[in-house]
Amino acid sequence: MHVITSAPGKVTLFGEHAVVYGEPALVTSIDKRVYVRLRLRDDKAIKISAQDLHIPGLIVTLREEEVILETDYGKVIPAISYIKKAIELTADYVGKFRGVDIEVTSDMPVGAGLGTSAAVAIATIYAYLQALKEELSKEEIARLGWRVEKEVQGMASPMDTSIATFGGFLYIKYRGSEVTLRRLKINTQLPLVIGYVEREFKTADMVKKVKVLYDKYPGIVKDIFSTIGRITEEALRALEVSDVIRLGELMNINQGLLDAIGVSNSKLSTLVYVARAAGALGAKLTGAGGGGCVIALAPGRSREVAVAMRLAGARTIDTSIGGEGVRVEKVINA
């Protein structure tokens, strides 16, 4: 039996960086997904084939502690760690362990800040549970996925794995070690254009850069974060009534504040301005910045905005926000 599951990627609509300092953030799933095709094996091996993850095709077999690369080009991508950990933790959780053949495909670029690693983890957990005929609640799946991310990365926000599990919109806020995650009841399927360029810096580097600025100008940077928090709250109200004009304006204001704390750069700023010039109601970087993705809200003008961003050197993705969470795509009894 083959099980095919999928889980969505995500973008942060409002509040990146500020969320690290106790302000709320607003995150949404997108309709681009990671697909996991899984089949139980008779032995205990985990065989992973990762295609379309924007690296050369690669087949890896993990047997006990041994790693076997079946193609020698490309390198072991981080996705593999998430898959392996997802299988291990799920097996442990349900008290059953079976080897698997796994094939992962994605219609999103990896490492662009679209939450692909969380989507891989969640889709893998879900596929494995289906194959083992084990049922867990969505909450348990999200928590398992979060553990996967924490164990692979050292630390992680529960945000990406929650979005990958539940889909839709999420309001998130940290107060010390306490996390408030609120799933929002919002019925909207707004189109979104994502433009992405190479990231020059890792998320951790960008978070550190902001910390340095914060330590040097605590009053000023704290003020900026609290303003971003206000924007996020305001955006939540705008989203609830699908007020795209306000959402766009708030995205633009948020972008300026991200520029102020030094996480935008020349390329992202150019994408933001060409998107607006091509008709976007709002455009901003999303995620950690320093390269990566820009999102543009341009109902009815998505094509023009995508073309403009491509001309400015970005790869683009046409998507919509608030897509469904993890799901079974197909069960093939063969």
Add this chain to the structure above:
Amino acid sequence: MHVITSAPGKVTLFGEHAVVYGEPALVTSIDKRVYVRLRLRDDKAIKISAQDLHIPGLIVTLREEEVILETDYGKVIPAISYIKKAIELTADYVGKFRGVDIEVTSDMPVGAGLGTSAAVAIATIYAYLQALKEELSKEEIARLGWRVEKEVQGMASPMDTSIATFGGFLYIKYRGSEVTLRRLKINTQLPLVIGYVEREFKTADMVKKVKVLYDKYPGIVKDIFSTIGRITEEALRALEVSDVIRLGELMNINQGLLDAIGVSNSKLSTLVYVARAAGALGAKLTGAGGGGCVIALAPGRSREVAVAMRLAGARTIDTSIGGEGVRVEKVINA
């Protein structure tokens, strides 16, 4: 007898737009100046020749209420209104009226937000006083100049005319109709590169645009202004100890906040980023925005920054800040 006087232009280092909402701004003179050459006439005519004001040469004679253009290309530039009003108000103030021949030249572009109209008014008043052998205090001259600007424009800040009169650095704050103008004792002659592009909008349009945003998102925009106020206060301390690193960083933060309130644009943002890439410690738009000028602080790297900005399509000015106020350049007894 010919008198030649000059008065400096200015740039806003910190706090533009926020100053309209009660926050402080920090303004400095630059070492680019407007020159006025003045000779008393035996009749009551005011004959004005405005060269180098980045418009075709133009000679205008004002006799009673009649305006005579001595060249028919170009158009009556606003500078002429300032000169005429400066002569009239000064004559009125000292109780003497004599016709004059005036020649105005400038080593700054007009209408780029560098305070040329205030410099024209102040240099004219000063030259006229010299020719009439009347002595007024600098405070009286600054006030006269402010009246000129108010009468020509309908409303005006006393900032530009104060800077043109006194030179140096000025801290300014409005509370309702009350104005605090503090001349700062700062001994620094930091280099500054100014890049300028065509303005798409007038100052009044930009102020109005901000007002619309303010009315729509009062909490958010008020927050942003108060953060800009904090930046200005912080910059004042950095300026007092010539901490160019901090000044640069604060300029960059201020730029993001100006972007947030929608007064930057694609061209200005590009100039800001190329200046930083070419080695500027900080770069921001200055003045009303929507085109106009970008200032870059790049001690030791001014040439590189100027070249980078020119390659990006700007005209550039190499200058330094904190230059001398209005002065007599020359008296020619012929």
